[in-house]
Amino acid sequence: MSRPGRDDSPDRLYTLTGGRAHATPDSPFDLVTLVVAECDPTTGMQSEHAAILRLTRLPTAVVELAAELKLPVSITKILLGDLLAAGRVSARHPRKAAVPDPDVLEQVLVGLRNL
Amino acid sequence: MDSATSEAAVEAAARTPLGATADNGLKIVVVGGFGVGKTTLVRSVSEIRPLNTEETMTQAGEHIDDISEVRGKTATTVAFDFGRITLDARNVLYLFGAPGQERFWFLWDRLFSGTLGAVVLVDTRRIDDSWYAIDRLEHHGTPFIVACNDFGGPTYAPSRIRDALDLDPQVPLVDCDARSRASGKQVLITLVEHVRNTYAPQASLREQELTR
Ligand SMILES: Nc1nc2c(ncn2[C@@H]2O[C@H](COP(=O)(O)OP(=O)(O)OP(=O)(O)O)[C@@H](O)[C@H]2O)c(=O)[nH]1
Numbered sequence: 001m002s003r004p005g006r007d008d009s010p011d012r013l014y015t016l017t018g019g020r021a022h023a024t025p026d027s028p029f030d031l032v033t034l035v036v037a038e039c040d041p042t043t044g045m046q047s048e049h050a051a052i053l054r055l056t057r058l059p060t061a062v063v064e065l066a067a068e069l070k071l072p073v074s075i076t077k078i079l080l081g082d083l084l085a086a087g088r089v090s091a092r093h094p095r096k097a098a099v100p101d102p103d104v105l106e107q108v109l110v111g112l113r114n115l
Numbered sequence: 116m117d118s119a120t121s122e123a124a125v126e127a128a129a130r131t132p133l134g135a136t137a138d139n140g141l142k143i144v145v146v147g148g149f150g151v152g153k154t155t156l157v158r159s160v161s162e163i164r165p166l167n168t169e170e171t172m173t174q175a176g177e178h179i180d181d182i183s184e185v186r187g188k189t190a191t192t193v194a195f196d197f198g199r200i201t202l203d204a205r206n207v208l209y210l211f212g213a214p215g216q217e218r219f220w221f222l223w224d225r226l227f228s229g230t231l232g233a234v235v236l237v238d239t240r241r242i243d244d245s246w247y248a249i250d251r252l253e254h255h256g257t258p259f260i261v262a263c264n265d266f267g268g269p270t271y272a273p274s275r276i277r278d279a280l281d282l283d284p285q286v287p288l289v290d291c292d293a294r295s296r297a298s299g300k301q302v303l304i305t306l307v308e309h310v311r312n313t314y315a316p317q318a319s320l321r322e323q324e325l326t327r
Pocket residue numbers: 148149150151152153154155156212213214215216264265266267291292293294
């Protein structure tokens with residue numbers, strides 16, 4: 001299995017993101033944030049942006065997008081940040097809390113037992 | 116069918132998309148030494164073929180804008196694999212197989228921050244390989260269980276394994292066969308029950324405060 005990003009020169013990744021090598025620390029995206037397209041890809045759109053919009057017709061996690069696009073997660077987050085800022089995708093972030101919600105833990109257990 | 120639609124159809128067929136109502140991603144991490152069966156466990160329980168991706172992490176936690184720094188020593192690329200379990204219409208669980216190489220482990224608590232808990236997979240023939248993972252999890256306060264993966268080696272009494280790992284009596288210790296879906300499922304259930312028990316006092320305290 002070829003790992004994403006391996007064959008990509010840093011220069012290609014650099015160009016892809018307009019010189020931003022890393023998602024800023026305050027990137028709103030988590031590995032498991034679910035991303036949903038709010039519009040269709042248009043002609044002339046950056047091909048990675050168009051690919052993201054096709055992949056997110058149904059909710060898709062950031063980490064799955066990175067794997068499908070064969071791009072490092074950090075680069076994927078930058079591309080997603082652009083689309084989010086333009087209103088082209090929406091983001092369903094994990095419900096973060098210092099202590100996990102007991103109701104969610106129960107739902108996880110029910111889901112696992114039903115496997 | 117025009118080319119755009121057929122392209123989309125091919126993509127949809129190759130992937131198993133989530134339902135439209137999915138809105139809460141959850142994480143569980145599988146850690147352990149090199150070759151203990153982390154990827155095998157993820158594959159056994161995942162509804163998708165495990166995928167592989169990588170993240171570039173900066174070591175001191177600072178963020179870097181300058182590509183020259185990415186080429187330098189400050190960035191480490193961490194590859195990991197993951198699988199997915201749809202729990203219900205809203206919740207979807209992602210299982211991450213952490214990299215086996217120890218030199219990456221100082222990064223994984225940041226990489227997998229917000230995880231519900233961790234499974235430490237142990238090969239009883241190489242128990243020492245798990246010390247580091249357990250140490251990191253205790254340090255980080257992440258709830259975890261220990262699962263001994265059956266490689267056909269000698270079986271030890273649980274008490275001996277607990278001693279060898281210097282395991283807190285609260286931490287569940289189970290046997291598993293990472294190749295078996297039923298066994299992998301039981302490992303995950305044991306972990307989530309442990310997570311629930313770990314947080315139960317805090318959760319009920321919070322409830323009391325809310326109702327006061
Ligand atoms: N006998 C036996 N073999 C297993 C079991 N689980 C995994 N294996 C085998 O052990 C080898 C390593 O398993 P992996 O799942 O790749 O281990 P890993 O922890 O992901 O390895 P790294 O990512 O390289 O650290 C593979 O050949 C598996 O088929 C098990 O429960 N019993």
